[in-house]
Amino acid sequence: MIEIRKMELSDTKAAAQAEKLCFSDNPWSEQAFVNELNNELTSYYIASDNGRIIGYAGFWNVSGEGDITNVGVVPEYRRRGIAGMLIKKITDSARALGLSSLTLEVRKSNIAALNLYTKYGFKVVGERKRYYSNREDALLMTLILE
Numbered sequence: 389m390i391e392i393r394k395m396e397l398s399d400t401k402a403a404a405q406a407e408k409l410c411f412s413d414n415p416w417s418e419q420a421f422v423n424e425l426n427n428e429l430t431s432y433y434i435a436s437d438n439g440r441i442i443g444y445a446g447f448w449n450v451s452g453e454g455d456i457t458n459v460g461v462v463p464e465y466r467r468r469g470i471a472g473m474l475i476k477k478i479t480d481s482a483r484a485l486g487l488s489s490l491t492l493e494v495r496k497s498n499i500a501a502l503n504l505y506t507k508y509g510f511k512v513v514g515e516r517k518r519y520y521s522n523r524e525d526a527l528l529m530t531l532i533l534e
């Protein structure tokens with residue numbers, strides 16, 4: 389059974405393993421997830437299938453605006469709506485915190501992610517030139533929550 393719930397410190401090892409499967413460029417370590425969970429400005433969720441972590445997503449509360457840090461679903465579980473479930477969860481959570489918006493950066497070439505965020509109402513609001521370590525540009529996408 390697939391479930392979405394808050395990420396706990398006991399999930400950080402598996403979250404880092406999932407992150408490695410999702411991001412080849414500078415994946416976050418287990419310690420990076422621990423640091424995030426220990427920061428009171430963050431909210432992280434995981435998707436699990438009978439206890440196995442198969443996806444995760446999180447955001448920061450930056451002065452009343454949400455900044456999505458990462459969203460990932462392990463390859464074998466993709467195209468089953470799991471990222472959509474995570475996006476809905478973080479949108480509800482950001483609304484409950486009274487945040488005005490959710491913003492994220494996405495590689496221009498990441499069609500799956502661009503389609504995902506567009507499907508859930510995010511709009512391209514800007515560009516960050518040479519944002520990534522390979523100098524690829526990022527698109528800035530925002531969902532207004534008010």
Ligand SMILES: CC(C)(COP(=O)(O)OP(=O)(O)OC[C@H]1O[C@@H](n2cnc3c(N)ncnc32)[C@H](O)[C@@H]1OP(=O)(O)O)[C@@H](O)C(=O)NCCC(=O)NCCS
Pocket residue numbers: 410411458459460461462465466467468469470471472473492493494495498499500501503504505507
């Ligand atoms: C992007 C990612 C999180 C999508 O996860 P997912 O669980 O497969 O997404 P969903 O099944 O919820 O798909 C939701 C929508 O996203 C879009 N989408 C997802 N994968 C896609 C793909 N391979 N090609 C085109 N569109 C895609 C579609 O619009 C899809 O809606 P649809 O199924 O009605 O067509 C996943 O591919 C991933 O982890 N990629 C690597 C990490 C990454 O790039 N994260 C985002 C960084 S900003």
